[in-house]
Amino acid sequence: MQRRYLLVASARLVLVGAGAIAMTVQAQQPSYTVSAAQLQQAVAQRFPLRYPVPGxxxxxxxxxxLHLLPAQNRLAADMAVEAAGPALRRSHSGSIRVDFALRYEASDRTVRAVQLHFQNLQFPxxxxxxxxxxxxxxxxxxxQALQEVVLHQLSPQDLALPDTMGLQPGSITVTDKGLVIALVNKPL
Structure with a gap:
């Protein structure tokens, strides 16, 4: 009798433990992570840029x-700017600061800057x-400098396994270390 009780109790513990593990696995949403260094490297490849104001x-x-803003789920960017030309007697150094949200573009598997908010332009x-x-x-x-700029591109290999599992990139969350791109179920 005690053996049967111990066997049933052990089986229940195993099932409860397996259920807890399954619930933990289910609670963790699969994701793809992009580090802050990867973001910085990708955006640096698109600069410097020149913008003429004719005449x-x-x-x-x-x-x-780039600066991560997890509390706002946005990124900020500080850019050095040089101004020179006929309207100025010499070259002047300044800076521009903006912040922006992110979106995933499925057509080319890229993460892009959107909803740009201009903060300031300074030339002391x-x-x-x-x-x-x-x-x-x-x-x-x-x-012009940052709207829709590509901050990261996922490779076909990055998405191969999620694709076979019926998953695709979804929401993007800014964290202290970089971006977390949720992998969500593809629509039926």
């Missing part, structure tokens, strides 16, 4: 320094009137 000046934008050595003029162009400059 006035040229703005040269250097590669942004310029007269306030010139800085005001540049701030007029700041949002357009920021949008």
């Amino acid at each position: 006035l000046l040229d703005l040269d934008v250097q590669a942004p320094r 050595s310029l007269q306030p009137a010139v800085v005001e003029l540049l701030n007029t162009y700041g949002p357009a400059l920021a949008e």
Whole structure:
């Protein structure tokens, strides 16, 4: 009798343990991670960029320094900017800061910058009137520099296993270490 009781109790413990493991596995959503270093490397390949303001000046934008903003689920970018041209007597150094959200583009398996928010454009050595003029162009400059810029591209190998399991990239979450791209069920 005691043997039977111990056998049944052991079987129950095994089943409860297996159920807890299954619940833990189910609770963890599969995902793909992109490190902050990978993001920085990918965006740096698309810079420097030059934006002429015809007859006035040229703005040269250097590669942004990316900052993770997990609390807002966004990224920020600080870019060094050089302004020179006929409207200025010499070259001036400044900076531009923006933040943006992210989206996944399935057609080319890329993570892209969207919902760009211009924060500021600073040129300490310029007269306030010139800085005001540049701030007029700041949002357009920021949008041209970063809107829809590719921050990461997943390879076909990255998606091979998820694809066979019926999964595809879904929501993107910004963490302290990089991005976590949830892998969700494909629509039927």
